[in-house]
Amino acid sequence: MRPISRLFALFIMAALSGCASQQARMMKSFDNAGDDVYVRFERTECFGTCPVYELVIRGNRELEYTGKSFAKPKGSFTATISEEDWDKLRNKIIEVEFFNFEDEYDAPISDVPTTITEVFISDKRNKTVINRWDAPEKLVALETFIDQLWQSYVVEDR
Numbered sequence: 001m002r003p004i005s006r007l008f009a010l011f012i013m014a015a016l017s018g019c020a021s022q023q024a025r026m027m028k029s030f031d032n033a034g035d036d037v038y039v040r041f042e043r044t045e046c047f048g049t050c051p052v053y054e055l056v057i058r059g060n061r062e063l064e065y066t067g068k069s070f071a072k073p074k075g076s077f078t079a080t081i082s083e084e085d086w087d088k089l090r091n092k093i094i095e096v097e098f099f100n101f102e103d104e105y106d107a108p109i110s111d112v113p114t115t116i117t118e119v120f121i122s123d124k125r126n127k128t129v130i131n132r133w134d135a136p137e138k139l140v141a142l143e144t145f146i147d148q149l150w151q152s153y154v155v156e157d158r
Contacts, residue, residue: 026094029121035059039089040118041146045069050113055150061086065154079153092145093119096138099127107133115143 030037037059045052052068061081067074081089098119112132117139120126131139 023094026099027090029125030059030090030094036120036122038118038120039093039146040116040120041143041150042114042116044114044116046113047111052113055146055154057081057086057089057150059086063150063153065150067154073154077154081149081153085149085152089146089149092142096142098129098139098142099125101127101129101136101139103128104130105133105135105139106130109133117143117146 035058039057040054041056042054043051049070051071053066053071054068055063055065057063061083063079063081065077065079067077098117109132115131116128117131118126118128129135129139131143
């Protein structure tokens with residue numbers, strides 16, 4: 001193998017092992033925090049009929065949802081998500097490298113809703129990301145995942 005090829009191969013291996021160890025550290029952080037962990041997710045209003053709601057999913061797997069204007073359902077709901085779904089959420093947060101996102105994705109546009117995602121593991125490991133415009137695809141994928149998750153537990157029965 002040529003020296004440059006060998007060096008490139010070593011670089012790739014080091015990068016991959018770094019990602020794996022970073023993911024392992026994140027999983028350990030989640031595990032060590034226990035029930036103190038939470039994920040808060042909010043969609044804000046626009047000038048039209050954008051649904052406005054907020055939810056929190058805690059480390060004890062408790063989901064609290066509050067649907068406000070144009071949200072379906074409206075009102076406050078609680079549920080307990082499955083351990084499997086909690087693990088999927090944690091893994092998705094780690095997979096998209098949530099803590100590496102910018103704090104805010106924005107543009108000078110007046111009529112768009114904002115999505116706010118906060119992950120709190122500890123006082124030293126917490127982050128809030130505000131997505132108003134042009135966020136990375138991985139952040140949008142996490143937001144979509146969270147929407148699908150809560151919608152599978154919160155059902156309007158009124």
